[in-house]
Amino acid sequence: MEGERFMSDAIKSSIKDSNLVEKRRNQIVKASIQLFKQKGFTKTTTREIAEASGFSIGTLYEYVRTKEDVLLLVFDTINRNVYDRLEEVIDIKNRSLENLLKVIEAYYRLTDQLQEEVLILYQELKSLPQDQREKVLQKEVEMVDKVKEAIIASAPSPIDEKDALLIANNIFVQGHMWGFRRWSLQKQFTLEEYIERQIDFVLRILQVDCQELNR
Amino acid sequence: MEGERFMSDAIKSSIKDSNLVEKRRNQIVKASIQLFKQKGFTKTTTREIAEASGFSIGTLYEYVRTKEDVLLLVFDTINRNVYDRLEEVIDIKNRSLENLLKVIEAYYRLTDQLQEEVLILYQELKSLPQDQREKVLQKEVEMVDKVKEAIIASAPSPIDEKDALLIANNIFVQGHMWGFRRWSLQKQFTLEEYIERQIDFVLRILQVDCQELNR
Amino acid sequence: MEGERFMSDAIKSSIKDSNLVEKRRNQIVKASIQLFKQKGFTKTTTREIAEASGFSIGTLYEYVRTKEDVLLLVFDTINRNVYDRLEEVIDIKNRSLENLLKVIEAYYRLTDQLQEEVLILYQELKSLPQDQREKVLQKEVEMVDKVKEAIIASAPSPIDEKDALLIANNIFVQGHMWGFRRWSLQKQFTLEEYIERQIDFVLRILQVDCQELNR
Amino acid sequence: MEGERFMSDAIKSSIKDSNLVEKRRNQIVKASIQLFKQKGFTKTTTREIAEASGFSIGTLYEYVRTKEDVLLLVFDTINRNVYDRLEEVIDIKNRSLENLLKVIEAYYRLTDQLQEEVLILYQELKSLPQDQREKVLQKEVEMVDKVKEAIIASAPSPIDEKDALLIANNIFVQGHMWGFRRWSLQKQFTLEEYIERQIDFVLRILQVDCQELNR
DNA sequence: CATGAATGAGGGTTCATTCAT
DNA sequence: TATGAATGAACCCTCATTCAT
Numbered sequence: 017m018e019g020e021r022f023m024s025d026a027i028k029s030s031i032k033d034s035n036l037v038e039k040r041r042n043q044i045v046k047a048s049i050q051l052f053k054q055k056g057f058t059k060t061t062t063r064e065i066a067e068a069s070g071f072s073i074g075t076l077y078e079y080v081r082t083k084e085d086v087l088l089l090v091f092d093t094i095n096r097n098v099y100d101r102l103e104e105v106i107d108i109k110n111r112s113l114e115n116l117l118k119v120i121e122a123y124y125r126l127t128d129q130l131q132e133e134v135l136i137l138y139q140e141l142k143s144l145p146q147d148q149r150e151k152v153l154q155k156e157v158e159m160v161d162k163v164k165e166a167i168i169a170s171a172p173s174p175i176d177e178k179d180a181l182l183i184a185n186n187i188f189v190q191g192h193m194w195g196f197r198r199w200s201l202q203k204q205f206t207l208e209e210y211i212e213r214q215i216d217f218v219l220r221i222l223q224v225d226c227q228e229l230n231r
Numbered sequence: 232m233e234g235e236r237f238m239s240d241a242i243k244s245s246i247k248d249s250n251l252v253e254k255r256r257n258q259i260v261k262a263s264i265q266l267f268k269q270k271g272f273t274k275t276t277t278r279e280i281a282e283a284s285g286f287s288i289g290t291l292y293e294y295v296r297t298k299e300d301v302l303l304l305v306f307d308t309i310n311r312n313v314y315d316r317l318e319e320v321i322d323i324k325n326r327s328l329e330n331l332l333k334v335i336e337a338y339y340r341l342t343d344q345l346q347e348e349v350l351i352l353y354q355e356l357k358s359l360p361q362d363q364r365e366k367v368l369q370k371e372v373e374m375v376d377k378v379k380e381a382i383i384a385s386a387p388s389p390i391d392e393k394d395a396l397l398i399a400n401n402i403f404v405q406g407h408m409w410g411f412r413r414w415s416l417q418k419q420f421t422l423e424e425y426i427e428r429q430i431d432f433v434l435r436i437l438q439v440d441c442q443e444l445n446r
Numbered sequence: 447m448e449g450e451r452f453m454s455d456a457i458k459s460s461i462k463d464s465n466l467v468e469k470r471r472n473q474i475v476k477a478s479i480q481l482f483k484q485k486g487f488t489k490t491t492t493r494e495i496a497e498a499s500g501f502s503i504g505t506l507y508e509y510v511r512t513k514e515d516v517l518l519l520v521f522d523t524i525n526r527n528v529y530d531r532l533e534e535v536i537d538i539k540n541r542s543l544e545n546l547l548k549v550i551e552a553y554y555r556l557t558d559q560l561q562e563e564v565l566i567l568y569q570e571l572k573s574l575p576q577d578q579r580e581k582v583l584q585k586e587v588e589m590v591d592k593v594k595e596a597i598i599a600s601a602p603s604p605i606d607e608k609d610a611l612l613i614a615n616n617i618f619v620q621g622h623m624w625g626f627r628r629w630s631l632q633k634q635f636t637l638e639e640y641i642e643r644q645i646d647f648v649l650r651i652l653q654v655d656c657q658e659l660n661r
Numbered sequence: 662m663e664g665e666r667f668m669s670d671a672i673k674s675s676i677k678d679s680n681l682v683e684k685r686r687n688q689i690v691k692a693s694i695q696l697f698k699q700k701g702f703t704k705t706t707t708r709e710i711a712e713a714s715g716f717s718i719g720t721l722y723e724y725v726r727t728k729e730d731v732l733l734l735v736f737d738t739i740n741r742n743v744y745d746r747l748e749e750v751i752d753i754k755n756r757s758l759e760n761l762l763k764v765i766e767a768y769y770r771l772t773d774q775l776q777e778e779v780l781i782l783y784q785e786l787k788s789l790p791q792d793q794r795e796k797v798l799q800k801e802v803e804m805v806d807k808v809k810e811a812i813i814a815s816a817p818s819p820i821d822e823k824d825a826l827l828i829a830n831n832i833f834v835q836g837h838m839w840g841f842r843r844w845s846l847q848k849q850f851t852l853e854e855y856i857e858r859q860i861d862f863v864l865r866i867l868q869v870d871c872q873e874l875n876r
Numbered sequence: 877c878a879t880g881a882a883t884g885a886g887g888g889t890t891c892a893t894t895c896a897t
Numbered sequence: 898t899a900t901g902a903a904t905g906a907a908c909c910c911t912c913a914t915t916c917a918t
Contacts, residue, residue, distance in 0.1 A: 031902065056357055058273035062888060074891085074904050083888065138411075139354055142271055157415055181419065182428050185412065186405060193404045196353075200372055204396065213397050220436045246877070277913060289879045289916085298913060461881065486787055488703035492909060504883050507910065568841075569784055572701055587845055611849065612858050615842065616835060623834045626783075630802055634826065643827050651865045676898070707892055719895085719900045728892060883915080890908075897900080 023092040023148060027085045030078050040079045043069040045093045048086050053132050057087055057140045087143055091152060094133040099155045101126060106162050111169035113224070117215055119166060124191055124211045131195035138196065160184045171222050183221060190214055238307040238363060242300045245293050255294045258284040260308045263301050268347045272302055272355045302358055306367060309348040314370045316341060321377050326384035328439070332430055334381060339406055339426045346410035353411065375399045386437050398436060405429055453522040453578060457515045460508050470509045473499040475523045478516050483562050487517055487570045517573055521582060524563040529585045531556060536592050541599035543654065547645055549596060554621055554641045561625035568626065590614045601652050613651060620644055668737040668793060672730045675723050685724045688714040690738045693731050698777045702732055702785045732788055736797060739778040744800045746771060751807050756814040758869070762860055764811060769836055769856045776840035783841065805829045816867050828866060835859055 029037045047068035051060040062083050066076040080086055105122040127134060141149055163184040168175060194201060194210060201210065244252045262283035266275040277298050281291040295301055320337040342349060356364055378399040383390060409416060409425060416425065459467045477498035481490040492513050496506040510516055535552040557564055571579055593614040598605060624631060624640060631640065674682045692713035696705040707728050711721040725731055750767040772779060786794055808829040813820055839846060839855060846855065 033902085036902080056273070058271070059358075061886085072904050073889085074906095075902075077889065078902070081889095139357065142354065153414065160415075178419070178424070179428060182425075183432075185408065185416065186401065186432075189404050189408045189412070190401060193400065197400065197404075199368065200375075201400065205393065209393070210397075213394060217398075217401075217432075217436050220438065221432050223435065248877090251877085276911085287879050288914090289881095290877080292914070293877070296914095463881085466881080486703070488701075489788075491907085502883050503910085504885095504912085505881075508881070511910095513909065569787065572784065583844065590845075608849070608854070609858060612855075613862070615838065615846065616831065616862075619834050619838045619842075620831060623830065627830065627834075629798065630805075631830065634823065639823070640827075643824060647828070647831075647862075647866050650868065651862050653865065678898090681898085706890085717900050718893090719902095720898080722893070723898070726893095879916105879918080881915105881917095883913100885911105885913100887911080888909090890906105892904100892906100894902105894904080895900105896902095 022096070023088050023151065027088060028081060037079060040069070040071075040075075041089055043071075044076065044079060044086060045089050048090050049093075049132060049136060052090065052136050052140060057143045062086075084143075084145070087140060088148060090136065091140075091144065091148070094130070094137055095152060095155060097133060098126070098130055098137070099159055102159055103162075106159065106166065111166065113170045113172060116166050116170040117218075119163070120187060120215055120218065121211055123163075123187065124194065124214065125207070127191035127194055128207050131198065134192050134195045138192065156188070160188055163187060167222075172224055173222075175222065179221075183218065187214075187218070237311070238303050238366065242303060243296060252294060255284075255286075255290075256304055258286075259291065259294065259301060260304050263305050264308075264347065264351065267305065267351050267355065272351075272358050277301075299358075299360070302355060303363060305351065306355075306359065306363070309345075309352055310367060310370060312348060313341070313345055313352070314374055317374055318377075321374065321381065326381065328385045328387060328437075331381050331385040332433075334378070335402060335430055335433065336426055338378075338402065339409065339429065340422070342406035342409055343422050346413065349407050349410045353407065371403070375403055378402060382437075387439055388437070390437065394436075398433065402429075402433070452526070453518050453581065457518060458511060467509060470499070470501075470505075471519055473501075474506065474509060474516060475519050478520050479523075479562060479566060482520065482566050482570060487573045492516075514573075514575070517570060518578060520566065521570075521574065521578070524560070524567055525582060525585060527563060528556070528560055528567070529589055532589055533592075536589065536596065541596065543600045543602060543652075546596050546600040547648075549593070550617060550645055550648065551641055553593075553617065554624065554644065555637070557621035557624055558637050561628065564622050564625045568622065586618070590618055593617060597652075602654055603652075605652065609651075613648065617644075617648070667741070668733050668796065672733060673726060682724060685714075685716075685720075686734055688716075689721065689724065689731060690734050693735050694738075694777065694781065697735065697781050697785060702781075702788050707731075729788075729790070732785060733793060735781065736785075736789065736793070739775070739782055740797060740800060742778060743771070743775055743782070744804055747804055748807075751804065751811065756811065758815045758817060761811050761815040762863075764808070765832060765860055765863065766856055768808075768832065769839065769859065770852070772836035772839055773852050776843065779837050779840045783837065801833070805833055808832060812867075817869055818867075820867065824866075828863065832859075832863070 024041070029041075031037050031040070044065065047070075048060070048065050051064055051068055054060075062076060063073050065083075065086060066073045069076065080089065102123060105126070106119050137152070141152065144152070160181070161184075164177075164181045167180040167183055168177065171180070194207075205213075239256070246252050246255075259280065262285075263275070263280055266279055266283055269275075277291060278288055280298075280301060281288040284291065295304070317338060320341065321334055352367070356367065359367070375396070376399075379392075379396045382395040382398055383392065386395070409422075420428075454471070459471075461467050461470070474495065477500075478490070478495050481494055481498055484490075492506060493503050495513075495516060496503040499506065510519065532553060535556065536549055567582070571582065574582070590611070591614075594607075594610045597610040597613055598607065601610070624637075635643075669686070676682050676685075689710065692715075693705070693710055696709055696713055699705075707721060708718055710728075710731060711718040714721065725734070747768060750771070751764050782797070786797065789797070805826070806829075809822075809826045812825040812828055813822065816825070839852075850858075
């Protein structure tokens with residue numbers, strides 16, 4: 017009754033075979049992400065979702081109670097992809113500077129892979145009901161906070177906490193930016209370049225380069 | 232038929248009196264921005280727009296042909312507010328470092344004032360038809376480019392062009408971030424603080440602070 | 447905000463001209479009663495209602511918010527027809543036996559005119575939301591009670607109150623019966639006959655005929 | 662193909678074992694009556710029927726071809742309960758007045774037991790196809806007719822045939838009334854009282870009490 | 877110019893029924 | 898025999914748009 021791990025655990029299905037539920041819901045999410053990318057949530061039809069998922073409208077509603085459930089499912093998946101995978105990467109004990117850089121790099125690579133998902137996150141978040149929206153945002157805050165801590169822990173010289181927080185925030189939106197400004201950025205930078213330069217900026221802010229530029 | 236200065240010039244109205252057209256369209260835009268902020272473009276009805284504008288649905292359609300026209304009108308206004316005002320601020324001949332910092336500061340203050348508009352820009356851009364969308368994006372690219380040039384021109388030590396471009400981009404999205412992460416950032420930073428720290432980071436990236444911290 | 451006289455006063459319409467609202471709602475009610483008679487509320491389509499009312503589905507929903515509102519409108523009309531007209535007939539000061547008989551006769555004539563409406567009342571009452579249902583039933587109870595009082599007041603010899611109540615109830619359902627058993631009763635009785643015999647039974651129950659059969 | 666004794670004999674099942682068919686259909690009817698009482702036929706789904714019957718939707722359709730078949734099955738059962746049991750009680754040779762009263766009493770007790778079923782009969786009859794509906798109604802007419810004959814046969818003084826017919830009809834609907842006006846009547850009368858008074862009325866109509874009140 | 881009643885295509889959702897296992 | 902996933906016609910309702918006044 018309480019403590020569901022995922023948003024989607026709260027979405028009831030009339031189908032009993034839970035493997036099938038998972039399989040079909042994966043189809044739904046995959047199809048929906050494609051469609052939401054193109055037209056956004058509101059302009060996408062449930063019929064389109066069903067068709068793109070490979071089954072009929074009736075079947076869609078066996079796995080989902082409302083159209084909003086589909087959005088929830090999508091957000092749940094994105095959350096797991098973005099944040100859970102991010103967690104894997106961030107949640108480390110090794111608090112050396114090198115490790116911090118690795119985390120940042122891993123994060124940028126992740127956002128590169130999940131560009132579409134991040135876009136949807138930005139554009140459809142307001143279509144979620146208030147409480148679900150807050151859950152998603154809360155996750156973000158937690159992640160940012162972890163990066164902030166990592167920055168503090170691994171900064172070569174003592175760093176102001178607020179500065180660390182701001183750097184963490186900057187890193188996050190710069191990751192997102194790679195995705196939703198791709199039409200401009202990705203014409204001018206390769207991912208490698210982008211990562212390298214952004215990391216370099218972080219190092220300069222942390223004033224690492226003044227002391228040891230031999231990186 | 233071509234060469235209009237503004238998107239809205241292409242929107243036909245059946246009313247002859249062009250002063251009235253402008254007046255009414257201002258009402259429409261003002262009302263729409265309020266509504267779009269709350270519920271987004273798709274979930275806002277034309278009836279709501281008409282009512283919030285202070286006239287009937289019939290009258291609305293005297294000044295606009297379709298609902299999409301309203302969005303165009305809104306984007307046009309936002310564009311003028313954001314980019315044209317930005318242009319005023321950026322478009323300067325004085326290419327000293329100090330002036331660059333003033334530009335950045337002015338930009339952050341501007342995005343603070345226009346938070347809602349920026350949000351709409353992010354969230355409803357995909358509701359625009361392809362060609363209109365590109366016009367908006369093109370404007371952005373131009374602005375970023377100007378900032379890039381300013382950075383190059385005023386950097387104390389020679390700077391790589393791509394680095395400058397990236398810094399410019401970072402500044403832009405960090406401005407946006409102040410708006411759409413306000414629920415988190417504005418709890419922890421005042422606008423003054425935010426600006427000061429972000430500018431400080433830019434300085435560090437430009438390696439100004441290593442030499443002269445007496446700012 | 448409180449104290450509406452009729453159920454329908456609580457049904458909101460988006461049309462401003464209240465004369466038009468009344469006119470259109472009359473069309474809706476008239477059409478709906480025809481349809482509900484044939485197929486019942488649940489099997490009648492809103493499109494059918496609109497069409498039978500003489501306008502489009504969109505127009506229907508300008509005068510009504512939900513399908514259930516249509517049912518409410520119908521019940522409201524039936525209530526006014528059955529109970530309010532009944533009230534006119536019953537609510538009298540003259541408490542002679544002759545007057546009682548007139549009331550009964552008037553009631554039977556009324557149910558004859560409103561056969562279809564009474565049928566709908568019986569068959570669709572359970573489609574109403576609980577609270578509305580109770581309002582309708584309450585009206586009935588009041589009416590029955592008035593007839594009971596009239597019986598007590600005009601009975602030639604003292605009559606047990608419960609007997610009076612039961613007689614009143616019997617009269618009511620016998621009125622209804624004339625409508626929903628018409629396929630059988632109306633083949634074998636004219637309305638005049640039916641009324642005369644039923645009244646005669648009442649007289650016998652009141653034991654009037656033992657004393658003076660010269661009616 | 663013709664001459665079935667019961668409506669349900671015309672309902673085909675794909676199951677061969679006729680004992681099983683009967684058992685399952687009993688489950689279906691029992692479950693359906695409960696559901697129809699609460700929500701009526703149209704608002705009850707086949708899934709609900711299957712579940713309440715204790716098996717799957719697939720199984721339901723092994724014993725029934727359509728949802729309407731379920732209604733037929735229910736009516737068939739109600740018919741057997743109401744009319745067949747009524748027949749037992751009515752179909753007697755002893756044509757004394759006392760026996761008539763016993764019949765009436767037995768009938769009222771029966772309708773008390775079968776309140777819900779009678780309600781369904783009233784409310785869902787129009788959901789039946791025309792021909793089936795007539796069968797049910799025909800049964801009623803027969804029953805009423807039998808009571809009419811009994812009245813004629815046992816009336817102490819000669820009675821007009823139409824009067825007898827009307828009395829019979831009155832008795833029938835007063836039985837039904839006990840069920841569908843229970844929210845009002847059963848608050849004010851016990852079943853015993855109700856029966857006693859109604860029978861007393863019949864006696865008065867038959868003018869028995871004028872001569873011999875020593876009942 | 878302004879109004880607002882009328883329109884109907886199209887969206888979300890339900891549910892009786894089928895059929896492969 | 899029993900199951901339950903799949904189907905899609907059909908339902909209720911919304912809302913952008915038109916046009917007579």
